[in-house]
Amino acid sequence: MSSPPSPGRKTLPARGQPWSELHDALSALRSADTDWRHGRDSLDVYYAGEDVLDVARRAYAMFISENARAPQFPSLQRMQDDLLQISLSLLGGGREAAGTVTIGNAESALLAVRSAYRAFRARRPQVRRPHLLVPASVHPVYEQAADMMGLELIRVAIGGDYRASVQTIGQCIEAETMMIVASAPSLPFGTIDPIEALGRIARDRDVWLHVDACIGGFLAPHVARIVPAVPRFDLSLPGVRSLAADLHKFGYAANGVSVLLYADADDQAHQLFEYDQWPKGLWRSQTLSGTLAGGAVASAWAVMHYLGETGYRTLAQRVMHLRDRYLEGIERISGLHVLGQPDLSVIAFGSDEFDIHAIGDAMQARSWHISRLTAPAALHMTVTPVHDQAVEAYLDDLARCVLAARS
Template sequence: MEWFSLLEHIVFTVIVAGLVGIWLNEGWHGIARSTVVFLKTLPGIQQLIGVAVKSEVDSFVKSLREEGKTPKEKAKKRKPMVTLPKKGIPSDELRKEMAVAKRCEQDSHSGKIFAMVYTMEDDNFELQEEVFDMFSDKTILNDVDHDTLLKEFHHAFMHENALNPMFYPSLRRFETEVVSMGAAMLHGDENATGSLTSGGTESILMAIKTYRDRARKLHPGIKDPEMVAPITIHPAFEKAAHYFNVKMVHVPVGKDCKPDMAKYEKAITANTILLLGSAPHYCHGVVDPIEEISDLALKRGLPVHVDACFGGFMLPWVEKLGYPVPKFDFRVPGVMSLSADIHKYGYGAKGASIVVYRNPEIRKYQIFAYAGWPGGLFGSPSMAGTRPGGHIAASWAALKHLGEDGYMEKAKMLMATTEKLKNGIKKIPGLCILGDPVMTCFAVGASDSSVDMLAVADAMEDKGWKMERQQFPTSIHCSILPQHVGVEDQLISDFKEAAAKVKSGEVKSKPGASAMYGMLANIPDKALVNDVIVEFFSEIYRN
């Protein structure tokens, strides 16, 4: 057994030499770090460390949750979820609640805060006091319109920063309640969690970052991650793919504007980390077959993210009104997350969106952490560092002010307008509605090859409308908003006249946006088209 003793001696010598080297370079701190790293490799130790860390954090967070609460709120038992109120809360009640929350926070002009807020010393303090007086419990307020309410809430928190969740407990509360209300609306349970972001693009970026990091941990063998999506998926996913080095694999769509599911399944490979779908996609207002995508995901052990940025705050109410809406949310078992924009049909202030996950374990991969900075421990749940408090407060106010009845009322009104417009346009010779849009948007295409939709767009703009041109196929996109109620007859009439003039040859597309779209559509090399787009943005923002 002499060879065994020799091996023991060699191993011991190597370990001692290694420890001495660490000590010489990093001191006892390095020895401790290396010991912890080694222990973490032993079976069961990582789980024990996780339990200990969670216990410490839970205790710390429990104390934080009490900050900013009134004695009455502290006495209440915490509910599993905060849901949208059945009936919208009057603005005067919300303003008073905001004032109470604001008074519980540290005044940035007291000279006792050393970070987060960078303001002047002149009239801001007087302005804050004026806001407090205006919103005080003793003041009798008149109810104001929705837009005015959002401006007041945004203004009251315009200088506050949610970067550090311990500085402003009211912002932390508003954000968690907004996410909870959105999650409940999308049929998430008490485990659903997420973040409020600056808009749909940031929500999408965070979702892709989450699943990339999740795959790195759970599937370290995947070196070139991919995600699969219909070609109609929003370009923000292309941006995310570019930023986070995840390859986008596109699936073509048919005449119904839905993906070919046989090709979708074929696009899934051993490198696939995520499947994507839209509810609806912006181009044509069509909801992708999320349940079929979910079936593929469950079969392959993959997560599904649904881009409901456009429809997340509209489709739930359209469904409740009795319109046919395919299932797209957490009722579908393979769906692990959704993104939904508050600043669209949530009627919040720009920019605000939520990204919601089925459970906290998935959301953890979204969070960025860095413990090595001399400036302190750093963590961030989103792309942004500074997180303006104004849009967080305004988002909370929007959801509370409208409530379920307010959203239902808006959806009913806009769906009636949408149906009237679609039915009217379908009757116009040469025009059609592309696909089967399910909510308050649609795309107008040509049912006759003699009708150039770019020329129709030009003719409509000559009448004062601002048209949004689309390609593959050429069409005109229409998102229906409250301001369109009452202009339906005029819009249908002008579409009819424009289509007739184009069909007869009286009107053709002219130099400008339509000419550019027409020219670029005929260039087969899309990399060259990308160069044109870059050059356009470079020039248009030049001083």
């Protein structure tokens, strides 16, 4: 007999509720959420229009119950193979390259760090505590990976251009350095680190270089066709051994599907975990999660084929045009300045004249979702196609908030 629930704890309803009631309840719950369909979200939703969303939704629903990791669904394995082949073709994978579909940046980072660690241990078993060497702008998920694996992570200062400093990283590499992580672009500043130069150092010093392209991986290849100045960052660069990119960002898939790519399949082999000392026999996995939502994989596959190269390039042109409108509008507002020179769609801007976070509070009061930086203090956003509905309204409200702060 089970014990009674604690007072005040949510319990199952005594009777099931019809969908009409549940729909109303869900609508009420989401009433306070950010209106991302009209461009008022600054960071977490990548919306390319109702047609793309509908394709993703329909594909997801077709495979909502399937686990893409399970062998009895070869359709989903075929889709994953297609996603990886397309990703490798976009991101510089040669004949020896390979990859894995993951559930997101966190899993990709953990797997990349584990692979680098096992490769390092195979070469240098005598090193007591290997470490990761990263620019200060790298995502904290690598801190999390190091913490989970009992590794040290050393953050070093970035340059005045808000990019990793090649000189500083080169000076900090030691015998214990097992991995360097670079961003394409960094989430705080939107700048692509000098990965070509870092690759040369990594190769010369025999250190694993991983590229976090979770934001830019499925945007930059299309932008590079129209903006030649986009810095190189992919697997084709000597020294780059692994790269992560999120399909649920600028791939416009449903949440929960990403790729981790390796320049050499031999490096991917370090991901493999096997165990057979239990009643069911051999258990083998290349990932951390035993479940990968079949719907997420199907949505990515469907959206990629729906948009094609032409569709992605059109969206990339739209994003960069919007990015430029935001940059120009921000720079026109006296007292504001953009941090660095963002390469893709992430923008951060601050002020030397007034409290930029107070401006953020005022914008939030006007129903904008505001993302912030703390060091240096700044406001922050990722421009997506949906922002074409909101750019002028955002800039107008921003100018009003700055004017109010001045007075």
